[in-house]
Amino acid sequence: MNKKRLRxxxxxxxxxxxVIDVGIYAGFIPMSESEALNRFxxxxxxxxxxxxxxxxxxxxxxxxxNL
Numbered sequence: 001m002n003k004k005r006l007r008x009x010x011x012x013x014x015x016x017x018x019v020i021d022v023g024i025y026a027g028f029i030p031m032s033e034s035e036a037l038n039r040f041x042x043x044x045x046x047x048x049x050x051x052x053x054x055x056x057x058x059x060x061x062x063x064x065x066n067l
Contacts, residue, residue, distance in 0.1 A: 014052020017045040 023029040024042065031038045 010052045017048035021045045
């Protein structure tokens, strides 16, 4: 695996969000009683996961999370 990919902040944000998201769905991480707040948090986590999947730090002229 390319070292640039492992140093990508987008990748680690996506991995962290995915772990939290799975923990919520599995019941390991308790959520609040507010349904609206729960939807907002889960939607934010899903956006972070998608952003990490879409980012490509190996592209030479790439912008964003690249180091």
